[in-house]
Amino acid sequence: MTDAAIAKDNSDHFWTRVRLALGALRPVRQERGPAYGQAAIARQIGVRPKLGARIEEELITAWDRSAEGRVSMSLLVIEIDRYREYFNAYGKGATDDCVMTVMQTIADALPHDDDTCLRLGRATFVVALPDAPVLMAKALAQTIFKAVRSQGLAHKESHAGTVTVSIGLAVVNPDGGYDRKFFEAGAEALKRAQRKGMGRLEITDLRPAQERKRAA
Template sequence: MPDRTDTRPPPRTELDELRASDRIFHALLDNAPILISTKDLQGNITMANRHFEILDGYNAATFVGSNVFELFPREIAEQLWRNDRIAALERRAIHEEESVYHRDKTLHTYMTVKFPLLDDEGQVYATCAVSTDITDAKAAQADSVTDELTGLKNRRYLNIRFSEEQKRARRDQRLLTLLLIDVDRFKEYNDSHGHPQGDQVLKAVADAMRQALSRPGDLSFRIGGDEFACLFASNSADESAALAEQIRADLAARLIPHQGNPPCGHVTLSLGLAFVAPDATLSQQEIYEQADQALYRAKHQGRNTVSR
């Protein structure tokens, strides 16, 4: 006869455990402030959590089952699908930044980890993506490494990127160029025209740099006062020198009056180049010193010139 005073709950069955786990899993999917999804090997969405409601064009009734190219603008779909394919083909987790539009039409950047899903035979049958919005963090980082006046990156960012760009140029077997730029007799210009006008000159220099160095991977910096720098890869020293000359000529052609800068009578630049061959083992400081010496030669050759 059972003991009616025993108030302990009956033991949980395996089915009870599964149901509890399933509730936890769905609660996580419904409430996690991240994007979690899976796709099959044809790019069709097979699962997506509730947070996808934040995306532009999301429709709960049709999202799951649709292809990534039906759901997103083509340039966005291509980046998403490319990363899925890498994870599936290479059978490994990858970490990439991806961009998608929110319902308010703003473009957001996500840090995404994508990894393959395997069946019982160890074959890849789908990929899973877990994405966290890093838009605000990237904006804060950009503010910390951006010169407020010109919009160029600052010296801190140059130091951050230098080693990375040196490795990239070595891998691609290209010549890495460090270009240093000074505004000729800038102190005299400020003394004559005032700092507000001097700020306009610095903005003009930044614009000339952007016009010449607009390729993916070209980096431009304001490293202090009237000192600027560029870091970029090229196929030859002559190609790099031609880009430097383009910056010099662009600013000179603007004919910004500067009577304290004879014989030109307008604002000009002095530029110094240093080159890093793919097999070079020079440190950042050594390369910077080479570019600084070239800049010194440009100034002593009469200014308004490019030296290497």
């Protein structure tokens, strides 16, 4: 799992991975403890499918900011469509370049300099959006769809002919401590989008249930 953001205007994918691992790009909080060092850098470059502390930290921070401001928080869980088929067709080197290009594209689409695109697993990305109403998050998702397609990354195993992404969007009015079910809601929305096809957006809005709970 890579837990840092990609900077904009990058063209060298290898050095992107190195700089990304070293945390020399967009400001991110530093990992703490003896595990952070060369081994952590190697893990970051290699990427493993595991939800790590960095993503949880980002979600908790965004949740707390939204709760303090009494505003909605949105979450985008984004995944490259037909990733395995792409890997089988083009090999590891091309796949690594594809993933880094998509991550760069998502990072460039984010509206604020302190917004962070985090990589989860091989082809999934997480974007926490504090103080982001659902309409704003939906508009951002559409921007990401178009930006990824505009890269024109060929994908011969996809009927779209190019690399696309699917997106799960979850929205909540944070109250109290961070609830891990929020991330699960975004991940489930992504699964629904993928079941319906490629390049799709599905939304899980947790606010009505919150209101019913408060009224009970």
